Amino acid sequence: MTGNTFGKLFRLTTFGESHGRAVGCIVDGCPAGLELSEEDIQKELDRRKPGGWLASPRKEKDEVRILSGVFEGKTLGTPITMMVENRDVDSRPYEEIKDIFRPGHADYTYYAKYGIRDWRGGGRASARETVARVAGGAIAKKLLGMFGIKVVGYTKEVAGIECDVSGLTLDEIASRAEKSDVRCPDSEAEKQMVERIVEARKEGDSVGGVAEVIISGVPPGLGEPVFWKLDAYLAFAFMGVPAVKGVEIGSGFRAVKMKGSEHNDRMRWEKGIKFLSNNAGGVLGGISTGQDIIIRAAIKPTASIAKVQKTVTLHGENVDISVRGRHDPCIVPRAVPVLEAMAALVIADCMMLQGLIPRFLG
Numbered sequence: 155m156t157g158n159t160f161g162k163l164f165r166l167t168t169f170g171e172s173h174g175r176a177v178g179c180i181v182d183g184c185p186a187g188l189e190l191s192e193e194d195i196q197k198e199l200d201r202r203k204p205g206g207w208l209a210s211p212r213k214e215k216d217e218v219r220i221l222s223g224v225f226e227g228k229t230l231g232t233p234i235t236m237m238v239e240n241r242d243v244d245s246r247p248y249e250e251i252k253d254i255f256r257p258g259h260a261d262y263t264y265y266a267k268y269g270i271r272d273w274r275g276g277g278r279a280s281a282r283e284t285v286a287r288v289a290g291g292a293i294a295k296k297l298l299g300m301f302g303i304k305v306v307g308y309t310k311e312v313a314g315i316e317c318d319v320s321g322l323t324l325d326e327i328a329s330r331a332e333k334s335d336v337r338c339p340d341s342e343a344e345k346q347m348v349e350r351i352v353e354a355r356k357e358g359d360s361v362g363g364v365a366e367v368i369i370s371g372v373p374p375g376l377g378e379p380v381f382w383k384l385d386a387y388l389a390f391a392f393m394g395v396p397a398v399k400g401v402e403i404g405s406g407f408r409a410v411k412m413k414g415s416e417h418n419d420r421m422r423w424e425k426g427i428k429f430l431s432n433n434a435g436g437v438l439g440g441i442s443t444g445q446d447i448i449i450r451a452a453i454k455p456t457a458s459i460a461k462v463q464k465t466v467t468l469h470g471e472n473v474d475i476s477v478r479g480r481h482d483p484c485i486v487p488r489a490v491p492v493l494e495a496m497a498a499l500v501i502a503d504c505m506m507l508q509g510l511i512p513r514f515l516g
């Protein structure tokens with residue numbers, strides 16, 4: 155068994171290492187007849203790419219090429235291969251630490267598992283791999299758009315500063331988040347988040363936070379009980395994103411402090427079922443209710459920091475390390491498009507499993 159393929163009917167396989175020739179993916183199972191261009195993919199990749207003033211200064215254009223599966227602007231129903239070359243590669247800072255395991259990163263575990271690792275830029279454990287997820291997710295998003303389903307993510311919390319989106323529509327959340335340096339739709343919270351990130355960077359440190367993804371327009375009935383319940387599938391997808399340490403759906407961990415009478419989402423009949431709240435986060439019994447699906451990821455502070463830390467080498471020596479290279483002092487803003495992509499892949503797959511997306515689009 156390998157762990158590089160995701161999905162049951164709408165399937166994504168990713169390949170590539172951070173400082174190798176390229177990263178990319180193969181999407182298999184996408185229905186035929188979907189209008190698709192490189193611009194559709196590029197627009198999502200541009201949202202993830204490094205280079206903002208608060209992010210890693212690696213300057214990648216992340217230009218995607220579609221190598222197969224699309225003809226005359228439409229998908230063929232055959233495997234869609236996409237590739238992004240790694241151009242702005244600087245492996246020198248990694249040369250100095252190639253035998254040293256960075257605390258908090260995957261250097262030690264990759265070595266323990268495979269006995270060999272590409273130490274340049276974190277190799278396969280680098281978030282560079284998530285370029286491929288975002289490319290695959292862009293197709294899923296486009297497909298879902300045809301069925302009225304939208305996926306919107308934003309930064310909910312950074313270093314203990316929480317943002318408030320109450321009263322905002324989904325489109326307002328999306329447009330405000332896109333204009334923000336930290337993808338936070340609340341300008342007051344945004345200012346404080348930026349301060350905390352800048353402060354941490356000055357200290358050679360990093361901070362963590364929470365990203366929230368809202369999926370609207372999902373019909374009731376998606377999810378495959380009992381082991382592939384929709385909430386279980388989404389949690390699996392989110393936990394697989396690098397640096398994610400926890401996942402919450404709907405009320406999440408707040409539910410433990412509520413009474414049943416507070417937590418239950420009451421229902422009324424108004425030309426159909428209407429829920430009066432959404433503590434469930436859009437999923438009951440592992441099946442979508444038709445309400446917005448609300449899912450959050452807890453993201454740890456970036457592992458690679460300049461601050462001196464104790465660690466070991468692969469030869470068993472105790473050493474100190476200060477990690478140089480180009481790193482994000484806070485991962486949350488750049489994780490948002492990756493989490494959106496994973497959410498879109500799950501929903502596209504579930505729509506196909508439920509028979510709601512045909513294999514050939516008219």
Ligand SMILES: Cc1cc2nc3c(=O)[nH]c(=O)nc-3n(C[C@H](O)[C@H](O)[C@H](O)COP(=O)(O)O)c2cc1C
Nearest residue numbers: 259260279280281396397398457458481482488489
């Ligand atoms: C968008 C994104 C950007 C990231 N950038 C960095 C980074 O600059 N430096 C770093 O050490 N880790 C970064 N990470 C996290 C590491 O890839 C991750 O911590 C590492 O692979 C170990 O895996 P784990 O944290 O899931 O256990 C990033 C993750 C994401 C999703």
